[in-house]
Amino acid sequence: MTERTDRTQEAEEPQGAGGSAEIRLTRLTVLVFAVAAGSSAACLYYLQPLLHQVAGDLRVSTVTAALLVSAAQVGYLSGMALLVPLGDFLERRRMVPGLLALSVLALGLSAAAPNLPFLLLGVFATGITASAAQVVVPWSSALADPHKRGEIVGTVMSGLLLGILLSRVLSGAIAEFAGWRGVLLVAAGIQLVMSVSVYLLAPATGRAATEESYPEVLISVLALIRRHAVLRQRMALGFLAMACFSGMWTGLAFLLAGSGSSSYHYSEFVIGLFGLAGVAGALGAPIVGRLADQGRLRMVTTLVWLTVLAGWGLLAWGGGNVWVLVIALLVFDFGVQGIQLSNQSAIYALDPAARSRLTTAYMVTYFLGGVAGSVTAGSAYQAGGWGLICGIGVGVTLLALALWAMFARRPSNR
Template structure:
């Protein structure tokens, strides 16, 4: 075949573009996490209870789950560059409205709307998975997630520090400017891509439900991340109440500094991705679920207060961050190997379940803290991990049984 008649090579991602996309994941996802560090400042300024101000975090996460379900499937249907730039522009507008909100209901509504449009990472990650070789997919996913983690961590420190200096509105307005600048960058660096689907929108948004029915491994990944992310969100939401409450009596800036201890997870997720490439996602999942159980035990004494209590909280949150984010890499490596032509829809099913779990965890974390104190929150983290670990170990025993029993019928294999 002559060179002129050969089909054009598909676009690929250079290391430079991958790093820019990792930055994009971090900046965009920060908009749903930075309110965690300033909820006490919001409560004081708007004259509402801290538990009510925490609804800003819950609304953002529910909005994010809704955006994943409604918008991420479009990643299989529309050119990625145009979709990403449009969503970032809408996110910047939502952040401006939130930063100018005169009352808590307006702020909660703006947070939910911003959450809907800030799903850029969940479009970037499956896009990148389709533009790199299969043997690099886990490593590239880990790199993108390390950028996402960096955004989560720096968001808390950024908002806590800036909020203490200039008030809680300043982080929203500064984030709006950053997101708008990011939109201009992505308009230049995102490669031209060809949509993998010609389905109409109603078919696209119904596809994740069908995929959940048809793909047992996708259902497992969803269960693992929904439960673990519920515990993670519960711990971070309640941590603000603990640190700024009478036990420690510290400010929002301390919450942001505690968030920095999770920086190690930025370096662990690429390692987790390479481990998933070599050993398989299930081995990494087991290590991560055991890590979450261990983090709950470490966090338990964190309610005692004082310097020792802060050290315990930092260590426990570090372990929880590393375990949760590394488990995310394993789950997505498992998911993206299922159906190459439907990666955005698979990611829609997965991340919708994950953020529904995270939203429920934020709500449960506040209730557990109000009724049972910090030990109740630590127990909630442990419970969520045990649910996922039980499912994982049960499957491992079931799939191992046929190897030792030649008489097993196919109907016993899950």
């Protein structure tokens, strides 16, 4: 296995390490990567604010319709575990447009669904194809010049997070006129455009020279986890960061809808607009990337976790003040995005020939944190409202800071 990995690395470095004179990322290509990552990730969330509409149309309960969220998550996890590792071995210029094209079919299937089981199948397939976002991110890292890698990955990650945040706004606006099926058809159109754009504008890098079989590729992900302590550390931090992010946004939906003792009573469209505050925070990711490029990754990791801690304090205050809440979302999302970028900058430096498999290891854990956060937030809000959610968030953030203080003392993080 080691000998084969060495051959893979030798083949990958000239094409994808960013030092090749033949392959350079233009600003247009980086933009296309960012939009493709964002549009793919958005496919997981378009129906989330429209569950009541789906339930009414298909004549099922809201609780049953909520299974759509789980189906998308399971599909996404399946795609990250089974497809993303192939990005280290297949021609990404064909793989990514292919996944985007399959996403068009899956979204069309969902839009035409006559009943919930059919829709669940379509949403599950959409989740699998949405894993294209996690092929694009390491692809951009592999093609970037080393001194700009953090900035470029930060830009692509900003696109991914913007897709998640704006998906709620877009779905709410379109559903007002065309219903939930219209939302999915628009999403399919966007994915079709991005499939063609990536194929036409992304550079061809060829396949890595490897003799590894598909099962060996999957097993090698476990080998990477066992080999790299930094990967294990960043997986733990990523789990906690996504648990905070998912828990906050899940609880926020209850808060803004007026559940419990909340003083807010906003419509779903207005609730979706709060995602714009998170967008402003996400736009700061390239700044974090530039600091990482300057060799300040340890300092950056500390600062962004402290930013999240400050964000929780502002969020607690914002439970009764909408303007404070908007500022809190900006601060909080900037911190979470910074954590994600600092983690990915650290793991992508471990093995240039294995960035897609490193992404699989990291993102599966990261997304499991999101599932844990959303499940916990639902129960926590019912038990203690917004204050309990913020209290749990502070506790999780302090745990992460304690872990980072322990990790940072090790030579591999200096």
